[in-house]
Amino acid sequence: MNEQGRKEQYSDEIDLYELLLVLKKRFKIIVAISFIGFLIGGLVAFLSPNIYQARAVLWVDSLIDPSLIERFKTIDNRTSFIIPLGQTKSPEVNNLSLSILNSLAFKKKVLDRLIKQYGEKEDILNLTKSINKGKGDVVFKAEIDKKTGSINLISEQRDKKFAENILSYAIDEFEKEIDNTSQIYSKAISPKKENIKNSKNFVLSVIEQPTSLESPVKPKRKLIITVAGISALFLAIFLAFVAEWWINVRARRKN
Structure with a gap:
C-alpha cells in the first residue's frame, strides 16, 4: 500500500511538472x-461614450388628517392616494409614488415634453424605442431612500443637461399628478364643491434640484x-x- 501510494504521489508530481512544461512551451x-x-x-x-448621472430628491407631505384618509379608503379602495412616509409606516405609500414615477405612461409624458424642446433627436428616439420595449429605466428611475424616506430620481444620459432636463420635466409632471390626487380626495372628503377647485391636500417639496455629477459614472x-x-x-x-x-x-x- 505504501509503495502504491508513493507511485501515485510520484505520478501526480510528474503531471504537475508536465503542466508547467506546457505553460512554458x-x-x-x-x-x-x-x-x-x-x-x-x-x-x-x-x-x-461617457454616461453622466443626474439626481434629484423629492418629498411629499400630506395635509389630510389620517382618520379622514382611513375613512376615504373604506369609501373607495380603487382610488389612488399618496401619503408621505413620515405619517404612516404602510409600504403602499411609497409603492404608489414609485408606481406613478416609474410607469411607462408617466415617462411617455416626460418624453413628449422633451420632444417639444429638442425635437426628434437621436437620444430621444432611442429613449422612445426603449419605452416601447418596456424599458422605462433608461429614461429615469425613482427609488426610495431607506434612511430618509425621500424619493430619489436618477437619470443617466450621455449629455449632462439632457439628463437634468429629464428630471425637471419629471418633477413638473409628478406635481400635476399630486394635484389631480388632491382633487380626488377633495371630492370625496369635502361636501362643498367650491372648496374642491383650489384644494391642496398634498405638497411636493423638491429637496434637491436636478444636478449632475461632474465625472461620468459609466463606463x-x-x-x-x-x-x-x-x-x-x-x-x-x-x-x-x-x-x-x-x-x-x-x-x-x-x-
Whole structure:
C-alpha cells in the first residue's frame, strides 16, 4: 500500500511538472492572447461614450388628517392616494409614488415634453424605442431612500443637461399628478364643491434640484480592462492545454 501510494504521489508530481512544461512551451501564445484581451478591453472602454448621472430628491407631505384618509379608503379602495412616509409606516405609500414615477405612461409624458424642446433627436428616439420595449429605466428611475424616506430620481444620459432636463420635466409632471390626487380626495372628503377647485391636500417639496455629477459614472474603464485581461489570460491557458492535448493525440495516431 505504501509503495502504491508513493507511485501515485510520484505520478501526480510528474503531471504537475508536465503542466508547467506546457505553460512554458506555450508562454508566447499565452502572452499574445492576454495582450489581445487587454487591447480589446481597452478599445471597448475608451470607445464607449461617457454616461453622466443626474439626481434629484423629492418629498411629499400630506395635509389630510389620517382618520379622514382611513375613512376615504373604506369609501373607495380603487382610488389612488399618496401619503408621505413620515405619517404612516404602510409600504403602499411609497409603492404608489414609485408606481406613478416609474410607469411607462408617466415617462411617455416626460418624453413628449422633451420632444417639444429638442425635437426628434437621436437620444430621444432611442429613449422612445426603449419605452416601447418596456424599458422605462433608461429614461429615469425613482427609488426610495431607506434612511430618509425621500424619493430619489436618477437619470443617466450621455449629455449632462439632457439628463437634468429629464428630471425637471419629471418633477413638473409628478406635481400635476399630486394635484389631480388632491382633487380626488377633495371630492370625496369635502361636501362643498367650491372648496374642491383650489384644494391642496398634498405638497411636493423638491429637496434637491436636478444636478449632475461632474465625472461620468459609466463606463468603468479600469474594471472593463481588468476583466478583459484576466478573462483573456484564463482563455489563453485553456487554449494552450487544448492545443497540447490535440498535438499529443495526433502524435499517438501517427504512431
